[in-house]
Amino acid sequence: MKGAELVLKVLQQQGVDTIFGYPGGAIMPIYDAIYHSTVKHYLCRHEQGGAFSAIGYARASGKVGVCLATSGPGATNLITSLADALLDSVPLVAITGQVSQAVMGTDAFQEVDVLGLSLGVTKHSFMVRDVNELAHTLQEAFRLAQSGRPGPVLVDIPKDIQLAEVSEPEWPTLPAARLATSLANAAKARQLIAQAKKPIAYIGGGVQMADALPQLQAFLAESEMPSVTTLKGMGSVARANPHYLGMLGMHGTQAANLAVQQCDLLICLGARFDDRVTGKLDKFAPHAKVIHVDIDPAEINKVRFADCALLGDMKQILPAISTATQCADWLTHCQQLKQQYGWRYDHPGERIFAPLMLKQLSERMPDNSVVCCDVGQHQMWVAQHMRFNSPRNHLSSGGLGTMGFGLPAAIGAKLARPQDTVIAVSGDGSFMMNVQELGTIKRFRLPVKIVIIDNQRLGMVKQWQQLFFNERYSETDLSDNPDFVALAAAFAIPGHTITRKDEVASALEAMFSWPGPYLLHVRIDEKDNVWPLVPPGAANEDMLTETN
């Protein structure tokens, strides 16, 4: 068989049945093999979109996402998505065609140094130089993408390798990735927890990625303590848990931020002290000792010193550090914070208030719906006002904060979980960044629900201009937006525009009862901002609210 056919064989052997991509000269042999393959290929309309769909697929399902692109411009179009997957630790395998080895290094047509470009945006990248190494290299790419801290792996395959004859290799069963877990510090951690008067659990995306949500609930139940989550950790704590305080950080809840600032023990579980979480680092949780549990040794002491670190499998570590606490006063105090600073949804006037609208959406959407976000104010409102029962149901571009993520991620999520409702919540700015993927939705008749929160602004940037740049609104006006409903109609997607609060309930009803894709265009006041907000350089207790 040819190398190209072997690529498809390896994908099948890895259990891959869904791939996303876009063809071109240097990857044509692989597309020729796809023609006869049972692996289902979804044609995106831009390689960035295809790779975001693969990321959405991976994040919604826990499987590896796979995307394909041709050499040169196809491969460069992948770069943003690879960076997104790297910063959010998403298992992704990207396969790129490369020009033939005979012309490599001559600035051949559509030749670009993809391996060189990949260095800063992948966990690892391979260039296949010998067709006899092709199968093993691809297997290794899949193993690497999923092992330890997951991430994107790129395999660049020159065209002559795709065309070369190769015999089907023996399929060695690779040993399952061995995960070294050290429980040496478990006793110390238990002691710190037992002695703490004000402990708090700070939960990141790593807990769910380790498949340790049941162990987390058990830990929080036994060591009864308050908890907060990062953007990626949202949905980790069971809804029934009374001590959950919400998201922390720049747009976190006041209760979460104040409790973390006051705590004497911070138990960081699969999180990495990102600057959007900590605010001013040397004022973050200033009284706290830190227990840091992670799979990546490089995260320990990277930005915050850990008094006690445990490395390895969260599933084993959580039961090992679980112990009873004596902190009834602290729990009461945190409850008071939660009550004192609860969300308020009263909002004068007839116009739609996005936080309330998203709360209504959250209450109305079917259980286990997947919400895919874009980036900006609407993204933060989703995180604040919608509730999720798993991080797999809230796909938001966290580390890279990539506008244009939401729509293609929703496509991938819908293909991963066809039985579940998938909703893309986008902004008028972000939506236009991968709007071409409406073509993918149209072709495959994917019943994705699209909600555009339209403030006719690059709202998040506008908010910063208002607060920190003396109201100089440089290049953030989008009041000449296209007619979004007409745009959807061009892709045979029905839609509807709403502007008033009293239209929300029936509009949501109409969207959910329609069997196919649907676009709901929600006009809001451009003056609405996201609160609270920790200004850049400030400590997390110094949150700005609408009233100050």
Next chain:
Amino acid sequence: MQHTLNITTRNEASVVERLLQVTRYRGYQLAGLAMTPLTDRAGLQITLTVQSEKPITLLTSQLVKLYDVQQLELASADVAVLRA
């Protein structure tokens, strides 16, 4: 502070670039670099000298994550094998 790292890697064309990319990105200044293939040509022996006020473990913990890095030891005052 100057630190010298003795690194054994796979013999892959991109290895040196990868080491240098991580070193630069993590904010360590390159002060010296030497590379020789191992006698069987299966691997490379690389000596990397860097300069920084930051703790060297913040660099070594990132370098040992590189797929091609097989062994890394710190050859300064406190010789510590970080990965066997």
